[in-house]
Amino acid sequence: MNKNIYSVTQVNTYIERMFSDDFMLGNLSLTGEVSNCKYNHTGHIYFTLKDEKSAISCVMFAGKRAQGLKFTMKDGDKVVVTGYVGVYSPQGKYQVYANQIELAGVGDLYQRFEALKQELADSGMFDSMYKKPLPSHAMKIGVVTAPTGAAVHDVIRVSKTRNPFVQIILYPAQVQGEGAAPSIISGINCLDSMGLDVIIVGRGGGSIEDLWAFNEEEVARAIFHAQTPIISAVGHETDFTIADFVADRRAATPSQAAELANFVYQDFANQLERYSDKLNRALDYKIDTIVERLNNYKLRLQLLRPENKIKANEEKLSQLAVRLASLMQAKLDRYESRLVALSGRLDGLSPAKKLAAGFGYVTDSKGGRVDSIEQLKVGDSFSVRIKDGSIDGEITNLSNI
Amino acid sequence: MGDNKENTIEESFAILEDIIGQMEEGDVSLDQSFALYKAGMEELQNANAKIDQTKKAVMALNKEGQLEIFEGDE
Incomplete structure (x- = not known):
């Protein structure tokens, strides 16, 4: 007996530390055939991986499955498991804790895929110059x-x-x-x-x-x-x-x-419809424009007709005549009022009017007008005309005023 | 313009765009407009005639390499 005696826990803990310190056991991939595969109700998968001579326990925890397992694993599958080897100390058991499980052979296929892809790419078969365009209306x-x-x-x-x-x-x-x-x-x-x-x-x-x-x-x-x-x-x-x-x-x-x-057939039909509309609208517009221009020309031509020119001249003439007449009338009116004024004044100066007021008109014997005593001498006959007749007489006296 | 029945639908569309563009420019005569309109309508007919508007059954090649109506769907 050794002098140091360890507990089971101490031994398992020691082994567990050895495993976890080991670089190779910390991350490895191993291949084998699946057996004793059990899907636990908690979602964990327990299975044994074996080859001709040996077997090892494996577990994939539920949390790893979404990322690490892309197929439904079953007994007999040849797989590659990637993960680490650890100790389950409650049972003193070591096992593989799987992070990823792939079907064996997939790796081969993947390599073949990559190799062929590279080869064909190198030969130019993927070049865009060889790509034919897809038909727009197949x-x-x-x-x-x-x-x-x-x-x-x-x-x-x-x-x-x-x-x-x-x-x-x-x-x-x-x-x-x-x-x-x-x-x-x-x-x-x-x-x-x-x-x-x-x-x-x-x-x-x-x-x-x-x-x-x-x-x-x-x-x-x-x-x-x-x-x-x-x-x-x-x-x-x-x-x-x-x-x-x-x-x-x-x-x-x-x-x-x-x-x-x-x-999309409907898009095609709509496109045709749009073109048809556009063609019709373009033609309608053209026709409308031309009709409008024709109407415009017609209007302008009508305005330029000779009759219209004559009519316009006549109108102008008649306007001028009216203006002339009114100017003339104004002038006449002015003369007339002046005439009235003048005839009023003339009337005041009339000799008959003076006689009526008691004045007399003196003439000598020969009928000549007398307006000075110098024209007469005592003894000359004279005549005075008054309003309703004439008085004849002889000068008896002449005196200066 | 409208005389080539060999235009693809894309080409027909390009021709129609061109015709409409010319008609909308405004400095074309009425006669030209009518000619363009006629050509445009013909091109529309051409494009439309490209699509055979009858429904067709899906056909499948049989083992003898002959076409027969495909019953596997619908």
């Missing part, structure tokens, strides 16, 4: 996909919604498993020879193995060499395949592929 659309499932249904539904008159030709292809690639290739070649406007090649979502045919080099080459523009639509938004890189256009989903392939 009427005949080819579809290479499985005749059952969501993909074909989505393509037909979306296409018919956008353009009820589109002609869809389906090549029912095998899209996964043995023989999928040759089936897809023959679909592409067959539809390419039919003179369609655009071809959709794709399938719905699935695992990387399910989608694998779309990563085959021969499929990529068939897409590349097709004369018809090709839209790839493989799996979901996040799935990228070689077919996506080589296609003329990648759609995230089969539904989106149908949106890219089809124009």
Whole structure:
């Protein structure tokens, strides 16, 4: 017996610290076959990983599953587990605490995918200069996909919604498993020879193995060499395949592929309607403008007619005549009032009026007017005319005043 | 202008834009306007005739490479 005796807890705690201090055990990936796989009601997964000679306990806690496990793991699966090895001291057990579990072989596929992608990219097959533009108004659309499932249904539904008159030709292809690639290739070649406007090649979502045919080099080459523009639509938004890189256009989903392939018929009809309206309006406007100008000319011509000129002159003349007449009248009126004034004054000066007032008009014997005594001498006869007759007499006396 | 039935719909649209533009400019004669209008209407017909407005069944290629109506949907 040693002189130091430890408790079980002390030993397990010591081992636990050794494990946690170990660099290699802190983060590793190990591969093996799943057995004794149990989904605990708390969400944790307990399983054993084994190979021909050995086994190790594993656990994946519920909190790790969303990020670390993308498939439903079951007994017999060959997997790669990444995590750390730790001690569960209550039982003195060591086990793998898994952060991530992947199906073995996926890594291989991924490497193959990357290698082929690089090779085809280097050969220029992904260059934008080879990408054919999609037709703006496709009427005949080819579809290479499985005749059952969501993909074909989505393509037909979306296409018919956008353009009820589109002609869809389906090549029912095998899209996964043995023989999928040759089936897809023959679909592409067959539809390419039919003179369609655009071809959709794709399938719905699935695992990387399910989608694998779309990563085959021969499929990529068939897409590349097709004369018809090709839209790839493989799996979901996040799935990228070689077919996506080589296609003329990648759609995230089969539904989106149908949106890219089809124009909206109603938009087209509306556009025609707008053009028709614009043409009619432009012509109406032109005609209106011309009619308006004609009316304008007519009006101006009417104003310039000779009759109108004569009429205008006559009017002017008559206006002048009226002015003249009124000026004349004014002048006449002025003369008349002056005449009245003058005749009044003249009247006052009349000799008859003076005689009437008692004055007499003296003439000599010869009838000449006498206005001075110098013209007469005593003894001369004279005559005085008064209002109602004349008096004759002889001068008896002359005296100066 | 309206004599080529080979125009794509996009080309027809471009021609229509051009015709309408000319008509709206105002310095074209009435005769020219009528000619442009006629050409425009013909181009509209052309564009419309490009779309075969009959509904078509979805067709599928059978094993013999012949087209038959696709029953798998709808």
